Amino acid sequence: MLVDVRPTKRLRGSSPVDVSAALGPIVEALGQDTVDLSRVRVVCDWIQYKHNFRDVIDIRPITGSASSGMELEAAVDLRRCAGTDLNAATAEALREFHDPDSSDRVYLEQWTAGKDSCIWDFNALYWQALGRWEEVSGQDYEQALPGGSSDGRNQEAARELILELFDTWDELARLSSLPEQLYVVELGVGNGTQAKAWLDEFRELALIRGVDYYQRLHYIMGDYSPHVLKLAQETVAEHAAQVSSIVVDATDPTASLGFLRHKAFLVYVSNVYDNLPTDEVASISGRTYRVEVRAYLPREGSLALAERLSTTPEQVGGVVRKLLRLGPELLAEALPQQLPDVASAVRFWQEAWSWLRLAERYVPLEGLDLYQICPTVTGEVLRPILEDRGDFRMQVSNGAVASFVATLRLLHPYGRLHCHDLFVTDARRYDSQFCGPGKYDGSIVNWVNGALVQCVGNRHGFDVNYVPFRHREGTNITTLTAQVRE
Amino acid sequence: MTVLRAPSPLPLLPTSVVGSYSVPEWLEGVKTDFYHRKISKNYLDDIHGVVTKAALKDQERADIDIVSGGELSRDNDIDYLLVRLPGIEIPDTRKSNSYDYYDAVVREPLPVGSRFPLRLTDDYRFVRDNTDRPVKFSITGPFSLSRKLRNEAYDDPAGLVMALAELLNAEAKRLVAEGATVLQLDEPLLCGYRDQVGTAVEGINTVIDGVDASWALHICYGNRYARPSWEGHYDFLFPKVMDARVDQLVLEFARRGYEDLDLLARSGWDRGVGVGVIDVKTEEVETAETVAHRIRRALRVVPPERMTINPDCGLRHLPGDVARAKLRAMAEGTAIVRDELSTVATPTGDIAIRDESGASREAVQEGAMQS
Numbered sequence: 001m002l003v004d005v006r007p008t009k010r011l012r013g014s015s016p017v018d019v020s021a022a023l024g025p026i027v028e029a030l031g032q033d034t035v036d037l038s039r040v041r042v043v044c045d046w047i048q049y050k051h052n053f054r055d056v057i058d059i060r061p062i063t064g065s066a067s068s069g070m071e072l073e074a075a076v077d078l079r080r081c082a083g084t085d086l087n088a089a090t091a092e093a094l095r096e097f098h099d100p101d102s103s104d105r106v107y108l109e110q111w112t113a114g115k116d117s118c119i120w121d122f123n124a125l126y127w128q129a130l131g132r133w134e135e136v137s138g139q140d141y142e143q144a145l146p147g148g149s150s151d152g153r154n155q156e157a158a159r160e161l162i163l164e165l166f167d168t169w170d171e172l173a174r175l176s177s178l179p180e181q182l183y184v185v186e187l188g189v190g191n192g193t194q195a196k197a198w199l200d201e202f203r204e205l206a207l208i209r210g211v212d213y214y215q216r217l218h219y220i221m222g223d224y225s226p227h228v229l230k231l232a233q234e235t236v237a238e239h240a241a242q243v244s245s246i247v248v249d250a251t252d253p254t255a256s257l258g259f260l261r262h263k264a265f266l267v268y269v270s271n272v273y274d275n276l277p278t279d280e281v282a283s284i285s286g287r288t289y290r291v292e293v294r295a296y297l298p299r300e301g302s303l304a305l306a307e308r309l310s311t312t313p314e315q316v317g318g319v320v321r322k323l324l325r326l327g328p329e330l331l332a333e334a335l336p337q338q339l340p341d342v343a344s345a346v347r348f349w350q351e352a353w354s355w356l357r358l359a360e361r362y363v364p365l366e367g368l369d370l371y372q373i374c375p376t377v378t379g380e381v382l383r384p385i386l387e388d389r390g391d392f393r394m395q396v397s398n399g400a401v402a403s404f405v406a407t408l409r410l411l412h413p414y415g416r417l418h419c420h421d422l423f424v425t426d427a428r429r430y431d432s433q434f435c436g437p438g439k440y441d442g443s444i445v446n447w448v449n450g451a452l453v454q455c456v457g458n459r460h461g462f463d464v465n466y467v468p469f470r471h472r473e474g475t476n477i478t479t480l481t482a483q484v485r486e
Numbered sequence: 487m488t489v490l491r492a493p494s495p496l497p498l499l500p501t502s503v504v505g506s507y508s509v510p511e512w513l514e515g516v517k518t519d520f521y522h523r524k525i526s527k528n529y530l531d532d533i534h535g536v537v538t539k540a541a542l543k544d545q546e547r548a549d550i551d552i553v554s555g556g557e558l559s560r561d562n563d564i565d566y567l568l569v570r571l572p573g574i575e576i577p578d579t580r581k582s583n584s585y586d587y588y589d590a591v592v593r594e595p596l597p598v599g600s601r602f603p604l605r606l607t608d609d610y611r612f613v614r615d616n617t618d619r620p621v622k623f624s625i626t627g628p629f630s631l632s633r634k635l636r637n638e639a640y641d642d643p644a645g646l647v648m649a650l651a652e653l654l655n656a657e658a659k660r661l662v663a664e665g666a667t668v669l670q671l672d673e674p675l676l677c678g679y680r681d682q683v684g685t686a687v688e689g690i691n692t693v694i695d696g697v698d699a700s701w702a703l704h705i706c707y708g709n710r711y712a713r714p715s716w717e718g719h720y721d722f723l724f725p726k727v728m729d730a731r732v733d734q735l736v737l738e739f740a741r742r743g744y745e746d747l748d749l750l751a752r753s754g755w756d757r758g759v760g761v762g763v764i765d766v767k768t769e770e771v772e773t774a775e776t777v778a779h780r781i782r783r784a785l786r787v788v789p790p791e792r793m794t795i796n797p798d799c800g801l802r803h804l805p806g807d808v809a810r811a812k813l814r815a816m817a818e819g820t821a822i823v824r825d826e827l828s829t830v831a832t833p834t835g836d837i838a839i840r841d842e843s844g845a846s847r848e849a850v851q852e853g854a855m856q857s
Contacts, residue, residue, distance in 0.1 A: 177716075380511055459711075
């Protein structure tokens with residue numbers, strides 16, 4: 001049996017985690033089972049997200065292994081071990097492993113790649129129907145962020161970026177190569193506060209510098225959520241002559257912004273990548289696996305939801321799928337007896353979201369080149385990170401990589417991508433830290449595989465640099481800058 | 487019929503390529519494996535031979551009139567030559583990826599003269615011996631090479647350009663002695679140094695001096711990682727490029743539109759033009775009709791006997807199936823226009839080009855935008 005304790009920093013300090021207290025009952029339960037203990041991995045994490053998709057103990061099949069390979073993984077959340085009957089929880093998870101058909105879980109989908117799971121439909125629904133969610137929860141989505149606000153609106157950061165842009169434009173103007181329209185794009189515009197701060201600063205600095213860049217500026221605000229975009233338009237109303245707004249799928253920005261190919265001098269992306277679909281891959285005993293997931297509602301959750309609907313637990317899955325298809329407004333119309341108004345449909349949605357869990361299993365990848373991270377990037381790009389690393393698991397950040405690659409195509413030869421997000425800049429960090437997924441309000445958060453994004457950027461001719469966000473203390477946010485490599 | 491010289495007559499509007507051919511992801515991986523000491527130089531050379539033959543076959547099947555070896559044995563446009571040139575120091579010959587550039591430095595003036603064969607003739611011979619078609623052989627020009635060197639030897643950067651040009655001149659003569667008839671100088675970095683066209687042209691003329699071949703000069707807006715490294719117009723080339731003693735300018739138009747062709751007419755360029763009709767920075771495959779539109783647009787400015795048809799730049803970054811499809815479209819589109827040229831004649835016997843007035847012009851521009 002292999003035991004992997006990942007949050008090693010928590011084994012020391014004033015209140016260290018008592019791993020042996022956690023492991024004892026788990027190993028005991030495993031010992032009471034029939035599994036081949038020599039083919040078991042026990043992996044201990046510390047899940048920092050209060051709301052997440054895991055149980056305290058999850059048993060994950062490792063499929064396709066030779067008889068000598070690993071058969072299952074027991075995944076433990078050390079943060080929640082205290083106060084849990086770990087022996088019973090492990091035994092219960094093992095029963096599920098041995099006989100999944102007799103499960104009392106309500107599964108919402110078949111086994112699928114992480115990025116294709118219906119949890120992303122929940123995520124998409126959150127942004128599409130954000131206004132309804134906020135009405136019922138009574139707080140706007142920024143309040144739900146860990147710091148209570150976005151890092152995007154920092155004036156000092158904006159000034160620094162604008163002045164660098166002016167220097168580039170001055171040089172191109174000297175060479176008679178500055179285009180008439182100066183395009184700047186913001187993806188994930190939020191409620192527009194960053195855009196407003198940026199545009200205010202831009203106008204003032206252009207005035208001071210005595211240049212006509214403000215008049216030539218075309219600031220394009222892009223967001224997935226029409227609701228958010230409308231708020232942003234109102235926020236930047238005084239700059240209306242310089243601003244356009246457009247609904248953008250962040251994973252495929254060229255679909256709506258293709259006309260900007262090689263034209264954008266700055267693409268600004270704030271807190272978008274961590275909310276895009278991702279797979280996870282793992283190396284276990286020298287073999288590469290993709291993590292497949294299956295969303296479900298535990299028995300307790302399906303009972304609670306069934307009570308809300310005055311129906312049976314077996315019917316709940318169908319209503320959840322209908323919710324994801326129709327959204328809360330049409331769901332209330334479709335089920336007037338059970339959900340008499342939109343607010344009750346939203347409350348059903350919020351409760352379903354809170355109960356949502358992910359079962360996982362490992363499925364072998366037959367070849368990295370056969371694994372498509374996104375339409376233009378194959379899994380071959382993972383090779384330098386996975387190679388020679390031993391047992392390892394990480395996010396692929398498929399949506400972020402797709403967005404990043406497509407965004408690079410928009411950049412003018414002298415353009416740059418500037419991005420604030422949660423990046424794992426050194427892949428070794430995956431050895432010791434849980435990097436998602438977690439739940440923020442109604443959306444998903446994952447740390448972004450920055451090491452992979454850097455590899456991808458390099459393979460597209462860009463230098464990709466990371467620095468901690470310099471303009472606020474104590475934040476986990478990292479600033480990515482990508483520019484064409486000389 | 488054409489400004490390019492070939493052992494046998496070329497058709498009107500001969501089709502050619504700029505140089506590089508599609509590099510599959512696995513080949514990039516194998517090349518990089520060599521730098522990580524996972525495969526030997528012998529294995530890599532053998533692989534290069536196989537893929538070069540395949541590239542030739544693809545071009546022949548697409549019915550390209552003047553083919554290239556695809557430059558598949560070259561890591562990139564610069565290092566291929568820098569590692570062969572005498573007097574250039576490369577302190578660290580490791581690479582994390584084969585496509586990366588070396589950090590190369592010139593600490594002393596380069597030895598000049600004809601004593602330093604660069605062994606490009608080996609590559610030329612291999613290509614020549616594996617095809618029956620006329621071969622174009624491309625060399626990166628001295629100006630672009632100089633911009634990728636740390637110059638610690640010459641007070642005047644032009645001195646380095648001229649020294650590189652002399653070494654390339656000697657090698658060009660060796661290539662001709664091996665039978666090369668069509669040579670091309672690539673200056674991919676010139677667009678970024680618009681005030682230095684005069685220096686570049688001096689270097690080009692030095693390379694060409696006394697070399698008995700058809701010379702093409704390719705200048706694009708950059709194609710590293712399928713991205714332009716500059717945006718603007720070709721106006722910076724004129725009038726100085728008129729002094730370059732080349733037979734043909736090979737330029738990028740398909741991606742950017744054909745307005746700059748008018749620059750050639752206004753400047754009195756009366757030599758050959760290699761017209762880019764395939765956008766190599768997109769995987770969207772042009773139709774033969776789009777290619778034909780683009781050629782017709784170019785024919786308003788350049789007479790057919792001075793025109794060669796080629797992609798905007800090398801096909802290196804395109805997937806193999808896309809590269810093959812684009813070459814086929816290029817050949818088919820060219821065939822459409824050849825057919826029109828051969829069948830449509832004025833009462834005086836002059837060739838008349840089907841010019842589809844304003845609607846056609848829009849179609850041409852639309853094609854450029856779409857691609």
